[in-house]
Amino acid sequence: xxxxxxxxxxxxxxxxxxxxxxxxxxxxxxxxxxxxxxxxxxxxxxxxxxxxxxxxxxxxxxxxxxxxxxxxxxxxxxxxxxxxxxxxxxxxxxxxxxxxxxxxxxxxxxxxxxxxxxxxxxxxxxxxxxxxxxxxxxxxxxxxxxxxxxxxxxxxxxxxxxxxxxxxxxxxxxxxxxxxxxxxxxxxxxxxxxxxxxxxxxxxxxxxxxxxxxxxxxxxxxxxxxxxxxxxxxxxxxxxxxxxxxxxxxxxxxxxxxxxxxxxxxxxxxxxxxxxxxxxxxxxxxxxxxxxxxxxxxxxxxxxxxxxxxxxxxxxxxxxxxxxxxxxxxxxxxxxxxxxxxxxxxxxxxxxxxxxxxxxxxxxxxxxxxxxxxxxxxxxxxxxxxxxxxxxxxxxxxxxxxxxxxxxxxxxxxxxxxxxxxxxxxxxxxxxxxxxxxxxxxxxxxxxxxxxxxxxxxxxxxxxxxxxxxxxxxxxxxxxxxxxxxxxxxxxxxxxxxxxxxxxxxxxxxxxxxxxxxxxxxxxxxxx
Numbered sequence: 001x002x003x004x005x006x007x008x009x010x011x012x013x014x015x016x017x018x019x020x021x022x023x024x025x026x027x028x029x030x031x032x033x034x035x036x037x038x039x040x041x042x043x044x045x046x047x048x049x050x051x052x053x054x055x056x057x058x059x060x061x062x063x064x065x066x067x068x069x070x071x072x073x074x075x076x077x078x079x080x081x082x083x084x085x086x087x088x089x090x091x092x093x094x095x096x097x098x099x100x101x102x103x104x105x106x107x108x109x110x111x112x113x114x115x116x117x118x119x120x121x122x123x124x125x126x127x128x129x130x131x132x133x134x135x136x137x138x139x140x141x142x143x144x145x146x147x148x149x150x151x152x153x154x155x156x157x158x159x160x161x162x163x164x165x166x167x168x169x170x171x172x173x174x175x176x177x178x179x180x181x182x183x184x185x186x187x188x189x190x191x192x193x194x195x196x197x198x199x200x201x202x203x204x205x206x207x208x209x210x211x212x213x214x215x216x217x218x219x220x221x222x223x224x225x226x227x228x229x230x231x232x233x234x235x236x237x238x239x240x241x242x243x244x245x246x247x248x249x250x251x252x253x254x255x256x257x258x259x260x261x262x263x264x265x266x267x268x269x270x271x272x273x274x275x276x277x278x279x280x281x282x283x284x285x286x287x288x289x290x291x292x293x294x295x296x297x298x299x300x301x302x303x304x305x306x307x308x309x310x311x312x313x314x315x316x317x318x319x320x321x322x323x324x325x326x327x328x329x330x331x332x333x334x335x336x337x338x339x340x341x342x343x344x345x346x347x348x349x350x351x352x353x354x355x356x357x358x359x360x361x362x363x364x365x366x367x368x369x370x371x372x373x374x375x376x377x378x379x380x381x382x383x384x385x386x387x388x389x390x391x392x393x394x395x396x397x398x399x400x401x402x403x404x405x406x407x408x409x410x411x412x413x414x415x416x417x418x419x420x421x422x423x424x425x426x427x428x429x430x431x432x433x434x435x436x437x438x439x440x441x442x443x444x445x446x447x448x449x450x451x452x453x454x455x456x457x458x459x460x461x462x463x464x465x466x467x468x469x470x471x472x473x474x475x476x477x478x479x480x481x482x483x484x485x486x487x488x489x490x491x492x493x494x495x496x497x498x499x500x501x502x503x504x505x506x507x508x509x510x511x512x513x514x515x516x517x518x519x520x521x522x523x524x525x526x527x528x
Contacts, residue, residue, distance in 0.1 A: 049274035064279060067272050071192055071259070074267070076204055078257045079185050082148060083208030085247045086181050088216055089155035089174065090119060092243055094331050095220035096236035098341045104234050109455045111164045116328055117451035118168050122175030124445045130180035131187055131437035132300060135430055140188050141258040144181060148251035151177040156244025159237035183437040190422040190432060191261050192276070194283040195527065196367055199419035203363030206415045210355045213327060213407070217348035219243070220331075225342060300430025301438075309424050309486060310435045316376075316479035317417055317443035319472040323383060324410040325450030326469065334403060336460030337396055347400070355408040362412045363419070372420050372527050373484045376413040380473045380480075383409025387473070391466040399460070410473070423527045424487070446472075487528040494525060 047053060055063065093101065093116060102112050134143055154174045161167040189201050220239060228235035259265040262276035304310050326333060330351075335344040358379070366375040386405035389398055425435045453465040 048278055051271040051274050052278050060275075063271070063275060067268075067275055068193075068197070070268075070272070071276070072201075074257060074259055075189075075192065076201065078254055079144075079188070079205055080208040081250055082144070082254060083182065083185065083205055084212045084215065085148070085243070085250060086151070086178055087209040087212035088219075088243050089151060089247055090178055091212070091328060092155075092216055092220070092239055093158075093171070094329060095216050095345060096239055098331055098335065098345060099220055099224050099228075099236040099239055100234050101236040104236065105161065105164060105167060107164055107167075109457070110452075113451045113455065115164070115167050115171055117448045119171045119175035119178075120444050120447040120451075122172045122177075123179045124441045124448075126176050126179035127183050127437040127441035127444075128301065128434060131183045131433040132430070134180070134184050134187065135300070135433040138261050138264055140184065141255070141260045144184055144188075144258065145251045145254035147177060147180045147184075148254065149248050151181075152244045152247030152251060154244075155247060156241050158240040158244075159233065179441070183433075183440045186418060186422070186436045186440070187429075187433045190436075191280075191429065192259075194279060195423050196283075196370070198422055199363045199367040199416060200360070202419040203359050203415040206411070206418065207356045207359060210352045210359065210407070210411060213330065213352035213355075214349040217331065217345040221342045221345040224345070300428065300432075301434040303428070303431040304425070304434040304438060307425060307431075307435070309483065310439065312479050312483045312486065313417070313421055313424065313435075314439045314442050316476045316483065317414075317421075317439050318446055319476035319479065320380070320410060320414050320417065321443040322446035322450060322472040323380075323387075323469040323476070324407075324414065325447055325453070326406055326465070327410075328447060328451060329454040330403075330407075332454060332456065333459070333462065334400075337400060351404045351407040354404060355411050358408040358412040359415050363415050366416050366419070370527055372416055372423070373480055375416045376420070376480050377477050379409050379412035380477050381409075382412075384470050384473050385409075387466040387469045391461050391463045394460055420483075420527070424483075484528045487526040491525050491528075 052060070097112060101107070107115070130147075134140060137143065151174060154170060154177060158167070158170050158174075161170055185205055186202065189205065190198060193201050219242075220235075223239050223242070224235045227233075227238040230238065233241075259267070262268075262273060262280070265273065265276075268276065331345060331348050334347050335341070337344070337347070339347065362375050362379065366372060382405055386402045386409050390402035390406065393399060421436055421439055422432060425432055450465075453468065454462060458464065
């Protein structure tokens with residue numbers, strides 16, 4: 001396993017799963033890691049489930065590899081397809097603008113920008129309550145597809161908008177309902193995969209949004225060229241109808257494919273369920289989702305907001321998303337190259353395809369090495385260079401080069417930050433669910449003001465927007481530096497056996513004093 005920003009098979013004196021000096025199949029740790037200073041923790045020893053305890057190392061390795069492949073096959077393809085449609089339904093308004101939406105509804109530039117930004121108001125309001133509710137009920141296989149059917153219906157209904165007011169109302173409700181999906185999926189993944197597996201899977205999930213950026217332009221180009229005026233509907237109306245209907249169809253399939261949490265998934269054998277739960281317990285040193293009674297809304301939220309690391313991560317992700325706000329208007333930005341509408345829509349695809357490749361490669365390497373900081377910062381430096389080029393020239397070649405680098409530069413590191421959140425605040429699950437939702441909600445609030453930074457009159461260089469993007473990317477780099485130093489300091493405390501709030505500690509007394517060597521023995525370290 002990789003720890004603390006570098007790769008090592010095992011820490012000195014630490015066993016294969018990060019535990020030394022313990023009997024095979026046991027974990028020794030303290031109760032009450034989140035209790036107050038007046039409560040006394042007791043030391044206890046947890047044993048592996050009976051069906052896991054007597055497996056040899058080779059049998060355990062073989063069974064776990066088969067289990068991860070099974071989870072990957074049932075979980076990843078469906079949630080990635082669902083996220084492609086989530087992002088398509090959210091951002092197809094950018095393609096609809098080139099397909100005649102603005103003209104048919106007689107929208108001013110400011111009204112169109114408001115139609116884009118209002119979605120994120122609803123998106124902001126619903127994320128934390130939705131994630132806490134999902135954690136409480138423990139039924140993602142029921143909850144996520146149900147939400148998807150609702151947002152698909154709302155998206156298709158956009159075709160019936162006749163005015164600015166109707167469009168605003170539909171977009172607000174779309175954001176309100178769609179808010180449940182992405183933070184819910186991040187929490188969903190963190191409930192199935194260990195820390196060393198999570199980065200790549202998070203990148204695979206987010207590749208859905210990047211692929212949607214490529215598909216959106218290609219689909220819109222086909223609709224504009226083939227369906228404009230069919231049955232008296234404009235091309236933009238067909239765009240919303242087709243994508244909404246596809247969303248509903250995929251959601252129905254998802255009811256029969258998605259798992260729930262490890263303890264509540266029926267298509268795993270009893271041994272597979274026990275291993276799915278136990279390996280997460282081994283990875284962190286504390287059990288994850290047990291049952292709905294163990295999950296409380298207020299407690300998880302309060303733990304999250306008291307953790308300083310959450311606020312640093314929130315600033316980092318807010319600034320990255322703000323820099324990536326250009327994607328909400330990417331077809332408009334690409335259109336400043338001077339090509340026709342269909343060619344411009346086609347030219348939006350290559351930057352997103354490149355971003356998928358770089359994001360997956362970066363996340364794979366981050367998981368392999370256990371390093372997070374440089375995998376976030378280096379892509380952001382590329383983004384800064386891309387924005388500078390975009391604002392500095394009107395030449396077609398350099399401008400399209402900058403566009404090719406903008407999307408990968410922002411989102412290659414973004415997917416690593418998403419995994420970094422779960423790595424940094426792993427337990428309890430209610431806290432992790434609240435932190436993921438709160439950080440994602442606040443980060444997306446930047447899209448409310450970003451929407452007003454790309455009026456057509458500011459083209460082709462968009463100097464103000466690209467300058468702001470450079471500044472926010474730089475602030476994100478500073479936040480990453482601060483978080484790195486925070487985690488280094490906390491790991492040193494764990495090495496010394498000191499109690500660390502929010503970590504999985506070895507043992508602590510009522511005064512939160514650690515027993516020297518216990519935290520180091522357990523092997524848990526923050527990844528940076």
